[in-house]
Amino acid sequence: MTPEAAEQAAEILLQCRDEGSKIDQLPESCRPSTRTEGYQVQDAVLRVDGTFQVGWKVAATNHTTQSMLGINQPFAGRLPSAALAVSPLDVQQGRFANPALEGEFAVMLGAGLKGGDEPYDSGSVADAVAAVIPAVEIVDSRIGDRKAAGENTLIAAGTVAGLVLGTPSTDWRQYDLRSHRVALSIDGSLKGEGDGAEVLGDPLNSLAWLANLCIDLGCPLAAGQIVTLGTCTGLAPIEAGSEGIADFGPLGEVRVNF
Numbered sequence: 090m091t092p093e094a095a096e097q098a099a100e101i102l103l104q105c106r107d108e109g110s111k112i113d114q115l116p117e118s119c120r121p122s123t124r125t126e127g128y129q130v131q132d133a134v135l136r137v138d139g140t141f142q143v144g145w146k147v148a149a150t151n152h153t154t155q156s157m158l159g160i161n162q163p164f165a166g167r168l169p170s171a172a173l174a175v176s177p178l179d180v181q182q183g184r185f186a187n188p189a190l191e192g193e194f195a196v197m198l199g200a201g202l203k204g205g206d207e208p209y210d211s212g213s214v215a216d217a218v219a220a221v222i223p224a225v226e227i228v229d230s231r232i233g234d235r236k237a238a239g240e241n242t243l244i245a246a247g248t249v250a251g252l253v254l255g256t257p258s259t260d261w262r263q264y265d266l267r268s269h270r271v272a273l274s275i276d277g278s279l280k281g282e283g284d285g286a287e288v289l290g291d292p293l294n295s296l297a298w299l300a301n302l303c304i305d306l307g308c309p310l311a312a313g314q315i316v317t318l319g320t321c322t323g324l325a326p327i328e329a330g331s332e333g334i335a336d337f338g339p340l341g342e343v344r345v346n347f
Contacts, residue, residue: 090126092133094119099133102231102246109186111233115242124164127244128306131167134248143315144168145303146226146249147295150288150319158243159236163289165299166247168315176225177344178253182329185229185250190327190345191320192271192335194285194292195224197257202300202310209300211293217310218296221261223271223337224317225345227251228324252317255335255343264340266292272336273322281322288319295319 098119105112114120121127135142146166149155155162180188199219202209229250232238238246258264266285273281285292295318303310310316327333327347335343 090129095129095133096137098130099137103138105231111231113233114238121241121245127241130245131248135169140169140171142167143170146317147299147319150295160240164244166249168249172249172251174253176253176255180347188327189228189324190333191226191324192273192322193224193226193317193320195222195315195317198312198314201312204304209297211291211297214293214296214300220257220259222257223255223340223343225253225335225343226317253343253345255341258340271321273325275327275333276331280325283321287321292318
């Protein structure tokens with residue numbers, strides 16, 4: 090994919106964001122034909138938008154989500170600085186067109202993951218985690234029929250729309266993230282709950298998967314980046330006038346008021 094084609098795709102996706110509209114597929118002239126080209130478009134989205142990357146998300150980290158999207162593996166999305174916020178967050182009407190919430194574990198990296206003799210696994214990435222952060226991802230997809238669009242276009246449109254962070258925990262090792270429960274409610278009604286095992290069996294497996302991907306892409310994870318690791322609660326649409334709360338038990342709550 091040429092830089093010009095990647096920027097054309099980025100401009101279309103950004104126009105959809107700004108207009109609150111969706112497309113079912115990118116034009117053939119700028120449609121990514123590989124996963125790598127999808128990540129090229131992500132990079133172009135940040136460049137054209139004039140923002141910078143502060144981290145990543147990992148999406149489709151369980152079989153239910155993968156089946157819904159018609160894919161068989163996770164994918165990653167860049168986290169732009171403009172998408173990052175802290176709880177409690179009041180969201181102005183019109184900022185998101187079709188918002189939905191996911192409760193997720195995020196991490197802040199205290200060290201880079203530049204690679205070594207062996208691929209990363211959950212054990213070898215743990216020492217790079219400076220803090221675990223309860224988080225809510227605000228999903229606002231620019232793709233209409235995501236299953237029909239295909240994996241490469243999903244990646245192209247995978248830049249994070251919004252990520253709301255709670256209070257970081259630096260003593261996170263006292264918790265077993267695999268069994269740690271997360272509950273997502275909207276206006277007091279439970280919409281989804283689950284634990285870290287929903288995220289590739291262990292949220293640190295998700296971080297290891299991303300670390301290996303980023304090495305392959307030529308942009309290794311760096312100290313200071315924030316990574317949100319995949320939903321524990323599933324996806325819950327939210328409307329104007331409603332409040333979403335993700336309850337992480339002893340790790341605290343994340344509140345988003347629309």
